[in-house]
Amino acid sequence: MRVLGIDPGSTVTGFGVVERAGAGVTHLAHGTLRPRKGAPLATRLGTLLEGLSEVIEAHAPEVVVIERVFVSANPRSALVLGQARGVAMASAASRGVPVVEYAPSQIKQAVVGTGAATKHQVQAMVKTLLALPKAPAQDAADALAAAICHAHAGRLSALLEGEAPGRRGGRGRQGGRGYVVRRVR
Amino acid sequence: MRVLGIDPGSTVTGFGVVERAGAGVTHLAHGTLRPRKGAPLATRLGTLLEGLSEVIEAHAPEVVVIERVFVSANPRSALVLGQARGVAMASAASRGVPVVEYAPSQIKQAVVGTGAATKHQVQAMVKTLLALPKAPAQDAADALAAAICHAHAGRLSALLEGEAPGRRGGRGRQGGRGYVVRRVR
Numbered sequence: 001m002r003v004l005g006i007d008p009g010s011t012v013t014g015f016g017v018v019e020r021a022g023a024g025v026t027h028l029a030h031g032t033l034r035p036r037k038g039a040p041l042a043t044r045l046g047t048l049l050e051g052l053s054e055v056i057e058a059h060a061p062e063v064v065v066i067e068r069v070f071v072s073a074n075p076r077s078a079l080v081l082g083q084a085r086g087v088a089m090a091s092a093a094s095r096g097v098p099v100v101e102y103a104p105s106q107i108k109q110a111v112v113g114t115g116a117a118t119k120h121q122v123q124a125m126v127k128t129l130l131a132l133p134k135a136p137a138q139d140a141a142d143a144l145a146a147a148i149c150h151a152h153a154g155r156l157s158a159l160l161e162g163e164a165p166g167r168r169g170g171r172g173r174q175g176g177r178g179y180v181v182r183r184v185r
Numbered sequence: 186m187r188v189l190g191i192d193p194g195s196t197v198t199g200f201g202v203v204e205r206a207g208a209g210v211t212h213l214a215h216g217t218l219r220p221r222k223g224a225p226l227a228t229r230l231g232t233l234l235e236g237l238s239e240v241i242e243a244h245a246p247e248v249v250v251i252e253r254v255f256v257s258a259n260p261r262s263a264l265v266l267g268q269a270r271g272v273a274m275a276s277a278a279s280r281g282v283p284v285v286e287y288a289p290s291q292i293k294q295a296v297v298g299t300g301a302a303t304k305h306q307v308q309a310m311v312k313t314l315l316a317l318p319k320a321p322a323q324d325a326a327d328a329l330a331a332a333i334c335h336a337h338a339g340r341l342s343a344l345l346e347g348e349a350p351g352r353r354g355g356r357g358r359q360g361g362r363g364y365v366v367r368r369v370r
Binding site: 040041042043044045046047048049050064069071072073074075076078079080081082083084085086087089090091092093094095098099 | 225226227228229230231232233234235249254256257258259260261263264265266267268269270271272274275276277278279280283284
């Protein structure tokens with residue numbers, strides 16, 4: 001199962017692609033899209049749409065994961081976030097890729113083990129879990145964390161269906177390229 | 186000059202296409218896009234993206250007009266509106282069509298003659314100005330009004346450049362298929 005996480009934002013949008021095979025979750029790609037700052041809003045949103053469409057075509061994810069939004073007290077920032085978020089969701093759905101949402105606390109819980117984790121903890125654990133040479137930029141780390149959260153949820157379903165890692169040649173214990181779910185709980 | 190007005194919304198998005206030739210503004214098309222109500226948010230936004238992309242390809246507007254948003258006190262509705270609005274802007278910009286915004290009061294002023302016009306007045310005046318057999322649905326009427334506002338602004342520029350309707354065979358007085366700007370002021 002290949003999962004694309006997207007962390008949409010008005011100035012920076014992070015993305016991250018992971019793949020779950022049995023008990024392991026491996027890193028495929030991550031990055032950030034930064035439409036030109038001085039450009040008009042519509043141009044930036046158009047650039048975002050094109051960039052995400054390219055990412056989706058390049059990596060052919062089976063599912064896109066976006067963090068659920070708990071609206072703040074500020075309607076202006078909610079509008080701005082909504083605009084980028086709408087583009088991200090539409091870019092996936094218009095290509096037939098389903099979009100799932102997780103609460104921020106669920107994503108932190110899956111990656112750090114506590115729903116109250118800091119941004120820095122998420123970055124550090126994403127680096128560790130995916131065995132990356134260095135921590136990804138914050139927006140990309142958040143996107144990877146969302147993708148890991150879903151891959152993890154899918155892996156639990158697989159476990160329930162009897163695909164326990166112990167019966168599959170110990171894939172659950174592989175180091176370096178994946179992570180062991182026990183560490184994540 | 187061909188102008189596409191879009192009135193984005195979470196459940197209904199109106200669109201309207203008008204053309205300015207000299208002093209006249211003629212109606213080309215209008216309608217509403219209504220993604221299936223029970224569908225997931227991302228699916229609805231994807232449907233909206235596809236629908237607007239089809240409208241843009243079918244009518245090849247030179248410019249897209251969207252009403253500027255004055256954010257209300259409700260962050261939740263700002264987020265929801267932002268999502269549809271982001272998709273509308275990106276659908277135009279990703280096809281290289283510039284997007285312009287007008288304040289709601291500017292649009293009402295251009296169509297009804299007062300920035301404090303009601304929705305019903307806008308509907309009625311859009312019907313009259315474009316000589317339509319019946320008033321368009323409210324969202325389509327708002328989209329047509331936005332398009333007329335921009336076409337009107339462009340016509341004023343044309344006037345300032347010496348293209349006065351009186352010197353062009355009285356196009357400004359044509360009935361039925363266009364409107365005379367004097368009535369709009």
